[in-house]
Amino acid sequence: MQIDILTLFPNMFTGVLNESILKKAREKGTVRINVIDFRKYANNKHQSVDDYPYGGGAGMVLKPEPIYRAVDNLLDQNKSHPRIILLTPQGERYTQKKAEQLAQEDHLILICGHYEGFDERIRNLATDEISIGDFVLTGGELGAMVLVDSIVRLLPGVLGNNDSPINDSFSSGLLEHPHYTRPREFRGMTVPDVLLSGDHKKIAEWRKKESIKRTFERRPDLLNHYPFTEEEKRWFEEIKKEKKKK
Missing domain, CATH: 3.40.1280.10 (SPOUT methyltransferase, trefoil knot domain)
Structure with a gap:
């Protein structure tokens, strides 16, 4: 370019x-x-x-x-x-x-x-x-x-991981999920157990749920046109119910 x-x-x-x-x-x-x-x-x-x-x-x-x-x-x-x-x-x-x-x-x-x-x-x-x-x-x-x-940063080969721009906030229609690194515990704050499980399917599910949750809490307007799958719709309903309880 x-x-x-x-x-x-x-x-x-x-x-x-x-x-x-x-x-x-x-x-x-x-x-x-x-x-x-x-x-x-x-x-x-x-x-x-x-x-x-x-x-x-x-x-x-x-x-x-x-x-x-x-x-x-x-x-x-x-x-x-x-x-x-x-x-x-x-x-x-x-x-x-x-x-x-x-x-x-x-x-x-x-x-x-x-x-x-x-x-x-x-x-x-x-x-x-x-x-x-x-x-x-x-x-x-x-x-x-x-x-x-x-x-x-979107050009091929510019970022070390080609998946990075795909998962960015806004690229998927959602805000990005939370990230964690070492140490596992810091000042009483711990890394979610699922991220240490080694179960890639559960990790992917947790990340998508957290993306939906974070978008709902911070930029709900983005969800107006987001193409939910049936599974994501169920997660979203659960998130809204949890929010009401609080």
Whole structure:
């Protein structure tokens, strides 16, 4: 996969891209990530990329020319048909399902907005407009980092265990079950006996029940569209009865 990030602040990405999973994925060649300062594509001697909004108002607005020129250059270089993603508070709310969808692409271009906003004509470039939540940041850089991390970890071979992304919270439609490791007892808190039993069928059943229970307690909205099996329906009814007793 190739990911190109258009930003005015390329140094913000230095730490994120050179640590942990993203660093390893780049070293393996699983993903190529290019951070591009689109100020270099400004067509004036001062390299200004923003201007006052027509009609007046607070703040400055990103001009269309630098971003269009930067994207045109990437398209000429790669001869591809990338997904072009605009990071904006007005975009669709980002989800794990969207991350899984984008992880199937060969080429992504992320455009980080800044200042008061961007010229409306920049929207015409985008195949997707994405928001990472119902809040406003000073720019799209942090949102772009979130997208890159969530997408790259889904690429084959990036995580040590290929089952890891499958079992993540939201990937299955449920929140993930609890995890335990050594020591068996810690400050009076013990590991559930079933996890020490060696019975893989019972362990799988316990984990699924706990996922349903945790989702019911913390994100019940996710269960509205979850495709319960008949067995899972019985477990869910038991969980609800236990909850009422408490």
